[in-house]
Amino acid sequence: MTERGSRKSLAGTVVSNKMEKTALILVERLTKHQIYGKYIRRRSKYMAHDPQNKCRIGDKVRIVESRPMSKRKRWQVMEILTKGNIED
Numbered sequence: 001m002t003e004r005g006s007r008k009s010l011a012g013t014v015v016s017n018k019m020e021k022t023a024l025i026l027v028e029r030l031t032k033h034q035i036y037g038k039y040i041r042r043r044s045k046y047m048a049h050d051p052q053n054k055c056r057i058g059d060k061v062r063i064v065e066s067r068p069m070s071k072r073k074r075w076q077v078m079e080i081l082t083k084g085n086i087e088d
Contacts, residue, residue, distance in 0.1 A: 007064045010046070011060065011061070011063075012027035012063065013060055014058065017056060021049060021053060022073060023050045047072045047075065049077065055080065060081040061078075061080050062081055064078045
């Protein structure tokens, strides 16, 4: 079998974990405006598979691309970088 190519990886913050084995991750990035040169903050939300339900709101996590698991879920939680300080 061939080795799988490198998968995309993103870092973001958990904003919701109310779903079973799924976390909603907010990823922020800065892009430069083509004409004016000002940096603009862009935000995207990704649904990520969390098999052990370890993610809590406020955690910083790294997610990697995976096969489609549902209509909107195409990412998987790889690791928790830092624990959040928000209590449930």
